[in-house]
Amino acid sequence: MTTGVRRRMGVEERRQQLIGVALELFSRRSPDEVSIDEIASAAGISRPLVYHYFPGKLSLYEAALQRASDDLASRFVEPQNGPLGARLLRVMRRFFDFVDDHGPGFAALMRGGPAVGSSTTNALIDAVRQAAYVQILSHLKVENPPARLELVIRSWISLVESTALIWLDGRRIPRGELEVQLVHDFAALAAVSAAYDEEMSELLRRGLKDEPGDGPFSDLVVRLISLASPPAA
Secondary structure, X not given: OOOOOOXXXXXXXXXXXXXXXXXXXXXXXXXXXXXXXXXXXXXXXXXXXXXXXXXXXXXXXXXXXXXXXXXXXXXXXXXXOXXXXXXXXXXXXXXXXXXXXXXXXXXXXXXXXXXXXXXXXXXXXXXXXXXXXXXXXXXXXXXXXXXXXXXXXXXXXXXHHHHHHHHHOOOOOOHHHHHHHHHHHHHHHHHHHHOOOHHHHHHHHHHHOOOOOOOHHHHHHXXXXXXXXXXXX
């Protein structure tokens, strides 16, 4: 009979393990509700050993948030081929995958949590928003965006965040419908801006020229036309 020997983890390996454990716990409950004792127990180590690697829960939360924000930012990365509407829809599906998997942690980050208001947390949130902004610009093939385009994209990113938070509170609207609706929202915001600005109008025409008849942008046009049509007698 042989007995197993527990392998001793190196410093960085242990830190990464604790970050993973904390992120998993924060994904199921608000970080305010998770104690250092719970993190230590889930990691199979003592409470003092957690403090050996992190000075407190705030620093561990920020480290977990860094990993989560990197993951969230990567959800906006999409190959630049195919119709724009289909690309945005794939991005929204990956974004809601993240929200679905990390609901309480995502809500705590956006609404308030142990690290909210700290310079580190604010910088991480801003980095995710900026990564999303840069990715959308790259899909539109715009390097120096006009003011109206920046307004459209940043407004849409804020709308995506707030929609996800509302959806988490009861999930009363089917997730798939919201993903499509948010793609429609992007087109609608761009169209309204294009109505006031010729440069935006040209950007929109260029972005929509390859859209198929069965894509999400074409679907929006059909839905809007049906709203303007008189009801059948």
